[in-house]
Amino acid sequence: MLEDIKTLLDEISSYSIQNEEELEEYRLEFLSRNGKVQTMFKQLGQVPKEERAAVGKAMNEAKNTAQTIFDEAKAALEKQVTRNLSAKDDLSLTPPEMPLGSLHPLTQTLNEMKQIFYRLGFTIAHGPEIEDDFHNFTALNFPPNHPARDEQDTFFIRKSDDPKVDDLVLRTHTSPVQIRLMENQKPPIRSIMPGRVYRNEAVSPKSYFLFHQVEALYVDENVSVADLKETLITFVKLMFGSDVKYRLRPGFFPFTEPSLEMDIWWDQGGNSKGKWLEILGAGMVDPNVFDAAGIDSEKYTGFAWGMGVERIAILRHEIDDIRTFYDNDIRFLEQFT
Numbered sequence: 001m002l003e004d005i006k007t008l009l010d011e012i013s014s015y016s017i018q019n020e021e022e023l024e025e026y027r028l029e030f031l032s033r034n035g036k037v038q039t040m041f042k043q044l045g046q047v048p049k050e051e052r053a054a055v056g057k058a059m060n061e062a063k064n065t066a067q068t069i070f071d072e073a074k075a076a077l078e079k080q081v082t083r084n085l086s087a088k089d090d091l092s093l094t095p096p097e098m099p100l101g102s103l104h105p106l107t108q109t110l111n112e113m114k115q116i117f118y119r120l121g122f123t124i125a126h127g128p129e130i131e132d133d134f135h136n137f138t139a140l141n142f143p144p145n146h147p148a149r150d151e152q153d154t155f156f157i158r159k160s161d162d163p164k165v166d167d168l169v170l171r172t173h174t175s176p177v178q179i180r181l182m183e184n185q186k187p188p189i190r191s192i193m194p195g196r197v198y199r200n201e202a203v204s205p206k207s208y209f210l211f212h213q214v215e216a217l218y219v220d221e222n223v224s225v226a227d228l229k230e231t232l233i234t235f236v237k238l239m240f241g242s243d244v245k246y247r248l249r250p251g252f253f254p255f256t257e258p259s260l261e262m263d264i265w266w267d268q269g270g271n272s273k274g275k276w277l278e279i280l281g282a283g284m285v286d287p288n289v290f291d292a293a294g295i296d297s298e299k300y301t302g303f304a305w306g307m308g309v310e311r312i313a314i315l316r317h318e319i320d321d322i323r324t325f326y327d328n329d330i331r332f333l334e335q336f337t
């Protein structure tokens with residue numbers, strides 16, 4: 001037995017430990033629960049009584065040696081790591097500047113819009129980007145052959161010949177979220193619904209097949225056109241400053257009656273280059289829409305709008321090509337840090 005212990009000790013002391021991996025291999029080989037040192041102790045029972053004291057002592061010494069070698073090797077490796085570091089890097093140097101990212105200009109604009117509507121008492125709601133025909137069109141009072149339902153304008157996910165199976169589309173506006181909100185919540189409702197929308201349009205500086213809207217819906221007893229105007233004017237003053245030049249024009253949408261549109265004057269550096277830019281459509285919720293969503297149209301009235309986030313970002317930052325929002329060109333994005 002004493003011979004075996006000596007052999008093990010030789011093995012232990014000649015084991016090469018040059019790096020972290022070898023240190024771990026050493027630990028597994030000798031010091032772990034199933035390692036050679038523990039296995040050795042298990043044989044102590046078979047040693048004749050009169051030899052047991054001496055063998056036990058030798059085993060303990062072997063164990064201590066194995067542990068000391070491990071501890072020393074570990075300490076040496078740790079020291080090496082620090083030494084390697086200080087050889088390469090001067091820790092007293094100021095660190096190199098790290099490039100800092102920034103929020104995308106659309107995110108920044110959307111965040112500001114949300115802040116304003118929080119202040120005005122609106123909550124936030126979301127809906128799916130893949131919509132069924134019912135929520136995107138029918139419940140919003142679009143007639144069956146309205147041009148927006150055409151494949152020229154809408155991306156269809158599923159077009160069905162079976163009248164019992166609804167078509168699926170990429171939502172063309174955030175208005176369907178109004179319907180989902182009214183299906184799930186009773187008035188008073190006062191929410192904004194931001195999100196992406198999709199249209200099958202040719203890409204140009206002025207249009208892209210994807211953009212963002214912020215929908216709003218306010219439903220309660222006695223909501224009036226005056227409330228709508230007041231809210232919109234408050235919003236544009238907070239967003240663009242109290243000297244903003246705006247105008248409200250009559251408009252038409254299937255889901256509101258009456259409807260209006262709002263433009264903001266974009267002076268484009270003055271000298272007669274300025275123009276009006278439409279930022280939103282709005283109106284009083286059509287009673288047909290309330291009926292489709294299960295709201296009592298005798299008792300409640302409401303206003304709604306859908307505003308374009310890109311349009312508002314364009315006005316705020318004087319951007320003349322909508323595609324730059326989607327190019328992910330770092331030189332463009334860095335201007336908004």
Ligand code: DAH
Pocket residue numbers: 172173174175215216253255256259280281282283284303304305306307
């Ligand atoms: N959904 C319309 C669009 O995408 C915008 C809109 C107009 C939304 C009037 C409304 C509204 O809620 O009342 O062009």
